[in-house]
């Protein structure tokens with residue numbers, strides 16, 4: 001299974017992972033064979049990319065929080081944004097219930113790594129972005145030994161960190177190009193706006209409200225709105241800042257396809273000590289799949305393999321299925337292989353999108369000949 005941009009889709013390709021909108025309705029169901037009509041429709045919906053089945057290894061990508069739970073949370077979030085707009089209020093009970101569901105899922109999937117190469121329709125971008133930020137923050141909170149109350153404060157603040165965007169003009173939010181100075185000033189009001197909305201609710205911790213206020217502050221004091229730095233930013237705020245940037249860079253946007261995980265990890269590592277708390281960044285990264293299930297990797301002897309499983313304990317040493325051996329010959333059926341710190345064969349790097357596509361095309365061509 002691999003991710004391909006809409007422009008590269010061709011009729012006959014098979015969808016590898018269902019795409020749901022925030023209502024829980026499938027835009028496209030797994031195993032659908034694409035036709036040119038489907039492809040046109042996806043383009044109209046503004047999707048950036050989709051997962052396609054590659055016929056190499058039938059792997060299931062494990063999820064920290066299931067699609068069903070994510071869809072339910074997205075629906076609750078959407079309802080709350082709507083009632084905030086129309087009636088000026090949110091329902092904190094439904095939001096807390098949503099966060100509790102996510103905490104429960106994460107608690108029972110502590111070994112599952114987060115695969116950030118995810119996709120969503122962008123009319124629902126804000127909801128799925130908020131959910132990802134909340135999941136990533138809660139995972140980090142578990143590693144930091146947070147108790148249930150702390151996980152809830154963190155999860156609620158992370159889920160609602162961008163609530164203040166509701167007061168920003170849609171035209172500014174969706175503007176494809178750079179913002180003018182005035183538009184930027186409007187945009188930069190959203191942390192304080194979110195804080196003011198949330199702190200009016202007794203049932204929502206003031207610390208959760210402060211997450212909204214602080215999520216654009218940076219470790220070196222270069223953030224906004226108050227130029228807070230280091231320990232003057234709440235630990236919750238430092239966690240959510242990392243999760244927010246990570247997920248935003250990885251997502252497809254109206255004007256660009258998301259960056260790859262390698263690119264984002266490189267950017268984040270360069271920004272440690274500048275934008276991010278180095279200790280929290282390290283904890284955060286320990287939950288991210290370095291080699292996501294389904295991706296292709298190259299070994300030091302030149303062989304190429306599909307990643308078939310990886311867990312938190314084996315983050316850098318996943319199980320593989322070798323599809324091309326060190327002489328460049330196709331291996332069929334694929335040979336299972338478990339990497340370990342002591343094995344001679346080790347992963348050199350994850351193949352890029354173009355390179356993966358070429359390998360897969362070649363593999364399938366040999367298969368049919």
Ligand SMILES: [Fe+2]
Nearest residue numbers: 161162190215
């Ligand atoms: Fe924000």
